Amino acid sequence: MPVYKPTPIPASEITPRPLFNERRRFMQIAAGASLAALLPPSVWAGDNKLAGVKNPAYTVPEELTPFKDVTSYNNFYEFGTGKDDPAKNAGGLKTRPWTVTVEGEVKKPQVFDLDTLMKIAAIEERVYRLRCVEAWSMVVPWLGFSLAELIKQVEPTSKAKFVEFISLNDPSQMPGQQTAVLAWPYREGLRIDEAMHPLTLLTFGLYGELLPNQNGAPIRVVVPWKYGFKSAKSIVSIRFTEQQPVTSWMLAGPSEYGFYSNVNPTVDHARWSQAKERRIGEFFRRKTLMFNGYEQEVAGLYTGMDLKANF
Amino acid sequence: MALKNLNNKTLAWLKRGVFLLALVPLGNLAVAGFSDGLGANPIEKITRSTGYWTLTLLMITLAITPLRRLTGWQWPVRLRRMLGLFAFFYACLHFSMYLVVDQFFDWEGIAKDIIKRPYITVGFPSFVLMLPLAITSSDGMIRRLGGKRWRQLHRLAYVCAIGGVVHYWWLVKKDLTNPITFAVLLSVLLGLRLFYAAKDAIKRRRPAAV
Numbered sequence: 319m320p321v322y323k324p325t326p327i328p329a330s331e332i333t334p335r336p337l338f339n340e341r342r343r344f345m346q347i348a349a350g351a352s353l354a355a356l357l358p359p360s361v362w363a364g365d366n367k368l369a370g371v372k373n374p375a376y377t378v379p380e381e382l383t384p385f386k387d388v389t390s391y392n393n394f395y396e397f398g399t400g401k402d403d404p405a406k407n408a409g410g411l412k413t414r415p416w417t418v419t420v421e422g423e424v425k426k427p428q429v430f431d432l433d434t435l436m437k438i439a440a441i442e443e444r445v446y447r448l449r450c451v452e453a454w455s456m457v458v459p460w461l462g463f464s465l466a467e468l469i470k471q472v473e474p475t476s477k478a479k480f481v482e483f484i485s486l487n488d489p490s491q492m493p494g495q496q497t498a499v500l501a502w503p504y505r506e507g508l509r510i511d512e513a514m515h516p517l518t519l520l521t522f523g524l525y526g527e528l529l530p531n532q533n534g535a536p537i538r539v540v541v542p543w544k545y546g547f548k549s550a551k552s553i554v555s556i557r558f559t560e561q562q563p564v565t566s567w568m569l570a571g572p573s574e575y576g577f578y579s580n581v582n583p584t585v586d587h588a589r590w591s592q593a594k595e596r597r598i599g600e601f602f603r604r605k606t607l608m609f610n611g612y613e614q615e616v617a618g619l620y621t622g623m624d625l626k627a628n629f
Numbered sequence: 630m631a632l633k634n635l636n637n638k639t640l641a642w643l644k645r646g647v648f649l650l651a652l653v654p655l656g657n658l659a660v661a662g663f664s665d666g667l668g669a670n671p672i673e674k675i676t677r678s679t680g681y682w683t684l685t686l687l688m689i690t691l692a693i694t695p696l697r698r699l700t701g702w703q704w705p706v707r708l709r710r711m712l713g714l715f716a717f718f719y720a721c722l723h724f725s726m727y728l729v730v731d732q733f734f735d736w737e738g739i740a741k742d743i744i745k746r747p748y749i750t751v752g753f754p755s756f757v758l759m760l761p762l763a764i765t766s767s768d769g770m771i772r773r774l775g776g777k778r779w780r781q782l783h784r785l786a787y788v789c790a791i792g793g794v795v796h797y798w799w800l801v802k803k804d805l806t807n808p809i810t811f812a813v814l815l816s817v818l819l820g821l822r823l824f825y826a827a828k829d830a831i832k833r834r835r836p837a838a839v
Contacts, residue, residue, distance in 0.1 A: 391669030399804035
């Protein structure tokens, strides 16, 4: 596994003053929220706040996508295929109690209660780009910690080559599952070194709050250099396997959705171009960056690999 | 039957009503646009909505001939030109979104799309084929072309509709519910035409039997 080195920042990337001020205001709010989070939980009874320390190594010099857009424009087919369906239909999802089964090729398989799992490492705030395979994108302040922290706890064996994520399968809570639009439960997967990469975030919140249901509550992963669908939501099970898992989207369209699905402006979707994207809130399209702008961090994972063949 | 023919006054009112009704989708978009109601991706919303209404109005336009055969009503034909022109109107809005907002007159990018993206390969000519139909929709043009030739030319509407449905089918990521609905509807409408054409042909061949 390559050691993570922060990338040097070129002058062109320096944040303009208005953005900086915006960020500063955001940080003040976040700081306020963090302080507030120190109060006894009873003060916050029924509240959704989640505090995280800002990690300056993981941010992008771009404007945050407004909270309203992040929480109202979602692809989460468990709640319907329309972009506004998840916000409308996810109200019935019960996120407590919630357990995550971690099993397979590990020395210490465990069933984690969500509240226990959230405490195994310090929660950080990280600002990541999110690039959907449909050629739109956002910038989101997520809250969580590296998935590697969890993986270390369960001690994968030498046979653990892949990690599979399985999402909740319960049509009574997830009305979209009453239609077989995808193979339920939703399955996603990563290679073990991708899963161990510090950028891969086990995520519990966004914008200083616990994840809203429509964003994959109560626990999801965020893999910022891959198309959004690789970042499994509402996870109930994490399995370590020797064989490459078959994901729901690979089953849905083998020629269109590969296992890797790295953001790559030079490898188009079978039916549309991936060279450009529409950043939510912007009028014209902007150029898509190799590995969604995380090339220096993750390109080493794919040295010598044909990225066109392994799309 | 009272519904078979409408007097000119009733028809004029009906035309006004249909005209306003056909503007409702545009009005909805405008209202949503001014009240922050287009959601996080307004451009996608407008593109999708205008595309949807192009197809819907094409279907309604193509429903008029079978409707006349089924019911014997004559008046719907008097609304057909307006409905067809509205389909063209929404197609123009739809295409403008692509031309201006998505590509910003990047002709090279557009040419590449037409060659490489199957949904644009069928969508673009389907739009272009609507142009001669819109241009020849006036009474003067019908007269100049002559009824027979005009009717032949306007059969292109079938090609436009088929192309439009295929275009929709090919761009949808996974949920094909809407494209399938349009495809079924269009198959019925075109199927009825084949059925009536066959029936007429049989009738012509055996006039004595009638």
